[in-house]
Amino acid sequence: MECQECQQRPATLRYTQVINGDKTEVYVCDVCAKEKGYMTYPEEGYSLHQLLSGLFSPPIDNQQHTPKQQKNELQCPKCEMTLSKFKKLGKFGCSQCYQTFEEYLDPMFRRVHSGNTAHHGKIPARKGGDMRIKKQMNAYKEELQRLIKNEAFEDAATVRDKINALKKEMGGDDA
Structure with a gap:
């Protein structure tokens, strides 16, 4: 046509x-x-960040900011990055920005990461069996040391039994 x-x-x-x-x-x-x-549309097109922030961020008021509002805006003391500039770019200017904008980060992370704010790592399923057991065993060993230090010997014996069960599950006593 x-x-x-x-x-x-x-x-x-x-x-x-x-x-x-x-x-x-x-x-x-x-x-x-x-x-x-x-x-x-902008001449340079849209960046991936603009697309994702548009999908995951709540609607923004299109009110014009007065110069007084812009002066009172949160700003990093080291690199002078402002909160609005960070939201637009999606990148920090320096390491100090993490502390400066800390209270605004958790809500953003929750929106983007389905409610999670901490990264706990990911272990592949095919290789993760032994890794998960070793990780759990290390956690139990730390707990065992803490219980022994606090002289909670009955609880320590329970944790020791859990460690031994994990060793058998791994197929040996070499952990």
């Missing part, structure tokens, strides 16, 4: 407008769509 505005290029955009129940469709090329204001 040909562009309805210039009749020179193929139409790549269908613009549909409904006003009071009257539906109007216009087929235009990219150039005409830009010129006529049917489509607006």
